[in-house]
Amino acid sequence: MRTTPRRQPTLDEVAARAGVSRTAASRAINNNPHVSQSKRDAVQKAVQELGYVPNPTARALATRRVGAVVLAVSSDEPALFADPFFAEVTVGVSSFLEETDLELILLLAHTPRGTDRLQRILASRRADGLMLMAVRGDDQLAHLAQRTDLPVVFGGLPLHGTPRWYVDPDxxxxxxxxxxxxxxxxxxxxxxxxxxxxxxxxxxxxxxxxxxxxxxxxxxxxxxxxxxxxxxxxxxxxxxxxxxxxxxxxxxxxxxxxxxxxxxxxxxxxxxxxxxxxxxxxxxxxxxxxxxxxxxxxxxARALGREMARMLTDVIDGQDPSPLILPTRLTVRESAPGDQP
Incomplete structure (x- = not known):
């Protein structure tokens, strides 16, 4: 009597058993640093219970990481650090990356020297991905983003063209x-x-x-x-x-x-x-x-930074997230209370 070969469990089944997302399960299995210990333990338990065996080729690709991402801003230093908006965005990016153990490289790429430095980082693959902020119409940052094969997430749409991954306020x-x-x-x-x-x-x-x-x-x-x-x-x-x-x-x-x-x-x-x-x-x-x-x-602004970082880590982990538009709302105070003049 022929015995039917036992079907191998899938990553989705591991994720369901562990009570985590497919992305979190993949991160835990591939020993990526950006996953909590509790989720890692739950995934490991599910792997043992189901007898899941990771695909060695996929695992090799997933673990080929540098452990750093770049936030590049098209601004010079005085303008950037005097602007509370960029400070909030940076805090948002950093707060999300703290949960992942990824290092953040902040790069001011307004000058030719800054652009050259970013180009060297990308060419030497000293980062796993790139976030771009305040890209202007004729900015070299947009051209660099088009040429690199690293994942790139835009914070705000560029003036020309629509990138694959971006987070933008309405x-x-x-x-x-x-x-x-x-x-x-x-x-x-x-x-x-x-x-x-x-x-x-x-x-x-x-x-x-x-x-x-x-x-x-x-x-x-x-x-x-x-x-x-x-x-x-x-x-x-x-x-x-x-x-x-x-x-x-x-x-x-x-x-x-x-x-x-x-x-x-x-x-x-x-x-x-x-x-x-x-x-x-x-x-x-x-x-x-x-x-x-x-x-x-x-x-x-802070959510913009967090969602940029979240989207980039998802792309690094092999996902293809959809672009995200964040809602805006009016906060009414005394400078324009809305009553008749």
Missing amino acids: NRGGGRLAAEHLLRGGRRRIAMITGQVDLQASVARERGFREALALAGASLSALEAGDFTVDGGEAAMERLLAAHPDLDAVFAAGDNMALGALRTLRRHGRTVPRDVALVGFDDLAGAPHADPPLTTVHQP
């Missing part, structure tokens, strides 16, 4: 929220301060803002470009007041620019929000402490 939706709020408050002579025109976040926030105005039969009275800094917002607000002294509302596409605009408005004797309502974007830690506290579009 910038367009956030711009719509800002316009709708100002219109509900009865504001009609509305201006906007944008960020750098070669950043997708700037383009998307302006597009959403204009769309909401147009849908309500309103129009944008004036537009000035800033650079996501306090000084840039201050200078842009000076130009707006000189050309359009009757403005009754301003949307600044970043909290830092909104704080600069607030400084200018105060210097010119404009009361916020009685004379001019002001809305920012980011909801950074300083927003509630402004005078008056800043109404702003909240984007989850």
Whole structure:
């Protein structure tokens, strides 16, 4: 009598027996550092109970790791470390990687020297993957990402093209929220301060803002470009007041620019929000402490960092995660409370 060969258990069955995800089971079996001890123990027990035997070829590929990932930011050092948004993103990345034991390499790639250093790291495969932040339209970082065979996750969409893996706030939706709020408050002579025109976040926030105005039969009275800094917002607000002294509302596409605009408005004797309502974007830690506290579009900067790191580790482990859009929401404070002026 012929005996039917015993079917080998699968990785999915091991994961189900251990009560963990397939990814966590794979990490534990391949001795990857980014898995908790409790999950590792549960997977090991399931392997023994089921008699699971890992595929040696797949295991060899999975364990060929350096143990480090790169977070590359298209910014110079003073701008980066003065910007609370990037600090929050970095904290998010770091907090997730602390659970994995992967090392984080933070690289400022705004200068040719920084770009060359990143190129050397990628060419020598001293990292298992790469996260890119604040990639501009003509940025060399985007070209490096296209040429490397390492996994690359974008924090925010680049201006041109759509990468395979990215995490992005809903910038367009956030711009719509800002316009709708100002219109509900009865504001009609509305201006906007944008960020750098070669950043997708700037383009998307302006597009959403204009769309909401147009849908309500309103129009944008004036537009000035800033650079996501306090000084840039201050200078842009000076130009707006000189050309359009009757403005009754301003949307600044970043909290830092909104704080600069607030400084200018105060210097010119404009009361916020009685004379001019002001809305920012980011909801950074300083927003509630402004005078008056800043109404702003909240984007989850720390969650953006965590989800970038999570997505990259999934790709490193052989998964193919879908791109992720994080929701934005309006945080209403005294600078634009929403009542009639």
